[in-house]
Amino acid sequence: MKSVPVKVEHEGKWIPTTMGIGEDRFRIDAPLEREIPYKSVVDLEGKKNQVVITAGPEGELIYRIASVEKVLSVLKKFIITQASAYRLNAFFMSPAIRGGVLIQDARWEKGAIAVMKTGIWFVSQENQVCIPLEDVAGIELTSREIQEKDLDVVKIDHLSENEVVTSFVLCPMTTLQVLYNFLKEATHDTEVGEEIDPLTGQVAMLVYSGMDSSTIENMLKLSHKDLDVAYEKLLGMGLAEVLYIRKEVQLTAKGVRYISETVKSPME
Amino acid sequence: MGRILIVDDTMFMRTLLKNILFSGGHDIVGEAADGAEALARYRELKPDLVTMDVVMPNVNGIEALKAIKASDPSAKVIMCTAVGQEQMVKLAVKSGARGYIVKPFQAPKVLEEVKNVLSA
Numbered sequence: 490m491k492s493v494p495v496k497v498e499h500e501g502k503w504i505p506t507t508m509g510i511g512e513d514r515f516r517i518d519a520p521l522e523r524e525i526p527y528k529s530v531v532d533l534e535g536k537k538n539q540v541v542i543t544a545g546p547e548g549e550l551i552y553r554i555a556s557v558e559k560v561l562s563v564l565k566k567f568i569i570t571q572a573s574a575y576r577l578n579a580f581f582m583s584p585a586i587r588g589g590v591l592i593q594d595a596r597w598e599k600g601a602i603a604v605m606k607t608g609i610w611f612v613s614q615e616n617q618v619c620i621p622l623e624d625v626a627g628i629e630l631t632s633r634e635i636q637e638k639d640l641d642v643v644k645i646d647h648l649s650e651n652e653v654v655t656s657f658v659l660c661p662m663t664t665l666q667v668l669y670n671f672l673k674e675a676t677h678d679t680e681v682g683e684e685i686d687p688l689t690g691q692v693a694m695l696v697y698s699g700m701d702s703s704t705i706e707n708m709l710k711l712s713h714k715d716l717d718v719a720y721e722k723l724l725g726m727g728l729a730e731v732l733y734i735r736k737e738v739q740l741t742a743k744g745v746r747y748i749s750e751t752v753k754s755p756m757e
Numbered sequence: 758m759g760r761i762l763i764v765d766d767t768m769f770m771r772t773l774l775k776n777i778l779f780s781g782g783h784d785i786v787g788e789a790a791d792g793a794e795a796l797a798r799y800r801e802l803k804p805d806l807v808t809m810d811v812v813m814p815n816v817n818g819i820e821a822l823k824a825i826k827a828s829d830p831s832a833k834v835i836m837c838t839a840v841g842q843e844q845m846v847k848l849a850v851k852s853g854a855r856g857y858i859v860k861p862f863q864a865p866k867v868l869e870e871v872k873n874v875l876s877a
């Protein structure tokens with residue numbers, strides 16, 4: 490088992506230690522002194538220079554490990570390919586579309602997909618991509634032209650650093666259907682159950698495109714109150730969240746006097 | 758910054774693109790609601806770039822793209838279409854499109870794509 494330097498979170502502090510990475514397990518040295526088989530891992534979250542691993546028969550033990558990308562990449566690969574998760578070999582393209590713009594050099598990568606408790610992992614020889622389930626905006630079974638053939642794929646829309654990103658998964662149809670059902674079930678909380686009226690739908694589309702409230706009012710010729718009603722509907726349905734509340738003000742008599750004084754000609 | 762012609766059959770999408778491109782400092786020199794109008798407006802306005810919807814009545818975006826490229830081989834056209842029609846990319850690129858955006862889109866990415874195509 491090869492040992493590498495890492496930091497682990499222990500009693501609220503980051504402690505430097507060493508970690509052994511083996512073929513079927515990893516070991517965290519003092520102060521944790523634990524050996525964790527990859528197959529006991531039930532969840533893996535990837536953050537910048539950090540991984541959060543949930544392992545154990547009940548999944549109650551959480552390990553936070555920080556290290557350089559190279560070390561974490563090896564650890565993540567072992568976990569994704571051996572952890573207790575729904576896993577399949579597939580081709581994936583992630584990201585294929587970012588913010589509505591097709592990524593011209595996007596290509597299919599051969600690898601594995603693991604659906605864990607809080608996220609979907611794509612792993613290939615060169616790439617590891619995590620899509621947190623809470624960031625999944627849509628799952629669709631659709632077709633895509635690949636090498637001049639229309640093939641069935643699962644399309645996943647998700648948020649990544651405030652951008653809407655689309656990724657595709659390609660595998661045999663029977664597996665694809667299982668993956669689709671699995672993802673649908675895992676993300677059913679984010680499905681829109683209610684009907685949205687056309688105006689609120691247009692407001693949502695403009696928010697998606699990055700328009701601010703003032704632009705939306707101008708574009709749709711809405712009053713401030715009308716827009717608030719649409720926003721309330723989106724908030725009520727859980728389709729939007731408040732980013733910030735902006736104040737609209739008018740000047741008091743004191744303020745008017747200040748402006749009047751300011752614009753007075755020096756000659757007066 | 759460029760002089761841009763927006764082609765889309767829905768006023769909502771034209772207005773949205775106009776706002777996005779205007780916020781990026783571009784000059785919107787004209788709009789067209791179908792492919793035939795797009796070709797006429799292109800010849801008249803000679804824009805630096807065209808954003809072209811694919812699915813439109815009468816003359817569709819691909820046909821209009823071909824006509825514009827036939828009239829001006831250096832024309833810069835970004836195709837714009839709805840989700841699920843990404844397979845049109847190949848056809849559009851083959852017909853001379855320089856970029857492709859998929860509705861719904863986000864302003865920063867559209868501006869980035871426009872910038873890339875204009876500077877290419």
